[in-house]
Amino acid sequence: MDFFLGSPTRDHTDLDWFARKRDAAPLTDELLRSGWEHLPGPPADQQRDFERQGEESSFALLEEGGSGHAVVAGGPWAGERWPDGMLEGPLGRIGPTACPVISPAVQMEIKRMTPVWIPGRPRRAKDAEDIRVLETALRDGGRPDRERPGGTPR
Secondary structure (H helix, E strand, O other), X not given: OHHHHOOOOOOOOEEEEEEXXXXXXXXXXXXXXXXXXXXXXXXXXXXXXXXXXXXXXXXEEEEEOOOOOEEEOOXXXXXXXXXXXXXXXXXXXXXXXXXXXXXXXXXXXXXXXXXXXXXXXXXXXXXXXXXXXXXXXXHOOOOOOOEOOOOOEO
16 A cells, blocks of 8 residues: 555554565565564465564465466465456555555455455454545545645655
């Protein structure tokens, strides 16, 4: 979300990423070389979780399904389709760092649907705020509002 918006929206203690399953081994190797610690968690062919200096990064792994759609790469939901258009997002940027982002519409769908897809997962206030910020940015022609939640200028 922040790469789409062009700046951080809040302090993060965890970052969520998507990566192709074929990139999981080199990604893991590079993170371990860079001082990240691999955390136990979901099956390794579904997601890789890492921690460094109190910050966590999680990489949900995906593959391309037979119909060209992004699918869950492994674990109990292997082969389940991610929302249509997920990989059609723009190239995002924070400062000099560029990163392909998933479609903002799909980001909102994932935030709305995760409590449905994972029974027992509560709806979170930060997800509702993220949806509001993304909706505002899309309504304003893809440019984010230039205020942080609560009206504080960035």
